[in-house]
Amino acid sequence: MTVWDRPEPPTGPVPLDRERIVAAAVALADDGGLEAVSLRKVAARLNAGPMRLYGYIATKQELFDLMVDDAQAEILPAERPADWREALRVLALRTRQAVLRHEWLADLLGGRPALGPNGLAVTEARLAALDGLAGIDTVMRAVETVSAYTTGAIRREIANLRAERATGLSKRDWQRASGPHVTRMLATGRFPALSKAVHDGADVDAEASFTTGLDWVLDAVAAKLTRPPA
Structure with a gap:
């Protein structure tokens, strides 16, 4: 029981x-x-x-x-958007916001399905967003994929926040402190792709990184939903 x-x-x-x-x-x-x-x-x-x-x-x-x-009671929006993509996007964004309010939640997400009334309601909302747009197996894999991205990205963000507190170094401070070592390693020529990312890549904040990745995952789900059956 x-x-x-x-x-x-x-x-x-x-x-x-x-x-x-x-x-x-x-x-x-x-x-x-x-x-x-x-x-x-x-x-x-x-x-x-x-x-x-x-x-x-x-x-x-x-x-x-x-x-x-x-905590999952905070994830459910007052009204569910009619568009499936926006519905899943809102749930993912609200999950991130709930974890930022309750950092410990990051340690408990991603395991066995949540069976409490709010957890079941969140799962229902994710499945309902795609109901009728594809077969149930496709819907379940799509929901699992969005959830896996959401959980992974949030855990990485929380890990970075905890590292900042543990070391007393902000992201900028850590980059400056690590700069000489990274520069020496890149100068060896062994890491050309990484060198390009370091020198030419845009530096975005955690929220922008999360929302961009989320949109790409939703693009992949959309491709599956519009693909005709084999």
């Missing part, structure tokens, strides 16, 4: 329910990452005994599942 199917126990002297527990856990994670979340710390934040929490949540993984589902 999943945590969503299991009824909550009656509340005690200190008001408690899964919604309060999840809100406390999300606040801890927003401040200190997933490593800051434990049932003991959540209980302390709620002025409740740790053992009381086990009546609502059996394991730390269940708590993480509930936290992910809570």
Whole structure:
């Protein structure tokens, strides 16, 4: 039985329910990452005994599942765009925005399907955007492809943000500090394609990189949708 199917126990002297527990856990994670979340710390934040929490949540993984589902409520737009491409684009952009608000979410995306009500609603919205435009197998592969790009790009962005905090170096500072080494390596002539990218490529910010890549992925999906069956 999943945590969503299991009824909550009656509340005690200190008001408690899964919604309060999840809100406390999300606040801890927003401040200190997933490593800051434990049932003991959540209980302390709620002025409740740790053992009381086990009546609502059996394991730390269940708590993480509930936290992910809570965050996924932020991904769904108030209204779904009628155009399939815009619908998928909005969901991807809102996923990125949710992760930027809750960095810990990047560590929990991309695994097994989310089975909470909000997670299922997000999956439904992605599939519904393409419903009727191709066979179900094509629709599923298209949704998987867009989701894989979204998750991968977001994780790379979050990894860069964490590296900046860990080293105290901004992207520009890191580039300047690494410049002499990179210059020496490129001068060997062993990396001509990389040299061209370094010297001639445009430097874009994370948002522009994400949206450009997303548009290219959606172009590929569009090509599959318009291709006649073999």
